[in-house]
Amino acid sequence: MGDDRARAAVPLRQGQPLFRVGWFVDFFWYTLIQSYFLGLVIAAIITWLDRKAGARFHLVSGWPMWAMVPFFLVTHDFYIYNFHKLQHKVPLLWRTHEAHHSVKDVDWLAGSRSHVLEILINQTIEYAPIVILGAPPEMALIKA
Numbered sequence: 001m002g003d004d005r006a007r008a009a010v011p012l013r014q015g016q017p018l019f020r021v022g023w024f025v026d027f028f029w030y031t032l033i034q035s036y037f038l039g040l041v042i043a044a045i046i047t048w049l050d051r052k053a054g055a056r057f058h059l060v061s062g063w064p065m066w067a068m069v070p071f072f073l074v075t076h077d078f079y080i081y082n083f084h085k086l087q088h089k090v091p092l093l094w095r096t097h098e099a100h101h102s103v104k105d106v107d108w109l110a111g112s113r114s115h116v117l118e119i120l121i122n123q124t125i126e127y128a129p130i131v132i133l134g135a136p137p138e139m140a141l142i143k144a
Helices: 002-008 023-053 065-089 093-100 117-133 138-143
Strands: none
Touching: 023 117, 065 093, 065 117, 065 138, 093 117, 117 138
């Protein structure tokens, strides 16, 4: 186990630079700026959907938080895994997903590189069930 932890702290490819070409753009644009502003847009979309729907299902409203966390983590992983597979198979979805694969040197930050439409679709669908199923707002923060 100790060897696994030590290996996780170093890159698979020896000599991989800490700050690769595109690191600054990925960190500041995709991770900080885009994520912040799209978070505001996604929150507005979910709020609008919640008001228009006019009815929540309250499926999880009475559940304790310790039960909601694994429920939403498992459903989230199921959704993300299957949606990711679709993005590789459906040409229209691939067009929004290919930005995620455009980085030449993959590192811990490369996963933040995403097209705006992919994030809007993905995270709206990802977080809307938390609201619609009646979980408290802090569930979104825990899951994030």
